Amino acid sequence: MDWELMWDSLPKLLAALPVTLELVGGSLLLGAVVAFVTALLRLSGNRVAEILTTAYVFVFRGTPLLVQIFLIYYGLGQFEFVRDSVLWPFLREPMWCAILALTLNTGAYTSEILRGAILSVPLGQVEAARACGMSRALAFRRIVLPVAVRQMLPAYGNEVILMVKASSLASTITLLEVTGLARKIISQSFAVFEIFILAGAIYLLLNFLASRLIKYAEWRLTPYLRARA
């Protein structure tokens, strides 16, 4: 073990942490929007919307994330009309390509989690809300969605951890986030174990924090399950 090298590499790896956090935070935020829209469209009862969203979820869950990242980063730039479009300043940047790929990926998985949660809300509760005179939209906003969000939290926690790990794939399109930088330091110093331990510890810590955060949210959203003091 080369302790000195480990000690010297730690600040370097930590300097790459903001990139990882941006990737994870950005794609989770945008992915939540995509997932929400997708889940609603899939449950809308409109045939066309259902087929389109089912196809989207099928494709993005059935292919590796690496294919999706490469397809967006290398594939789209092949077309003249993409390079001429207003989106090109974004699609040219590996950062935005990575965020886009991660967003679409997590959007597909999360929409399934959300759809399952919405379907698990007891019908009686919706009927009761309707009987109280709530419109469908109000019943959805006040009854279905809060219950569904509470219901989906454990599964969503897994998805957050998967996203923290998935952000490492951004290193394959030249982004220097924690894994990318770890690889760079390894190929310069050949201190494989030292760097693996450091980078691994950073990811474990991130995942630990993420799971604690989800646990806290779960606790906050289930006051009725807590023992009364």
Added chain:
Amino acid sequence: MLELLSFGPNGWGGQLLTGLAMTIAVSVSSFALGILFGSAGAAAKLSHSLVLNGIAEIYTTVVRGVPELLVIYLLFFGGSGMIMAVAGVFGYEGYIEINAFSIGVAAVGLISGAYSTEVIRGAVQSVPVGQIEAARACGMSRWLILRRVLVPQTLRYALPGLGNVWQLTLKDTALISVTALAEIMRVAHVAAGSTRQPFLFYTTAAVLYLLLTTVSTALFERAERHANRGVRRA
């Protein structure tokens, strides 16, 4: 443009097909290795030894909490060093090189095994204790109970979870392309670079993966139906 995918001397069809075969070979091998690791991990987690519990717990926590790519880099850059260190203990001082296939299978198998551990542990625990007691009351030895009562039922309970692990494993093999092993992703990458048609080749790769995941979903469904043929449905 489609002639690029043909099987002629100008097409990449043959190489893509070889890549597909390589992906299947890596996936099946790592999944099998994963089940081996998973069974050992589950046995360790369910044992009464604190040391074994701790080792298995560290294994699943670390491997499931660290990016797959990092595990692959660890074995890719450090794999031959590890083997040489072990060989050094036995007095062998030469240089040992491991091929990309073995490294890939070891890395993905290690990851797959961590997920399999949890699936198998859950499945073992869902076998009713009464059945084990009944088997013992019939005079079966521990091995006989394992073989006749525990394993067949564990397999049945574990099948849906193992199906998920298989899908994960299949998709993780795409990451081995960083070690230059010629599986689907690597072939697509090389072809995209030399023909300047990245969209075409990555789309082809995506279609091949979709094919694999769809077929394997169907196969696992059949296996589940087969495994549950003796179970009464409500």
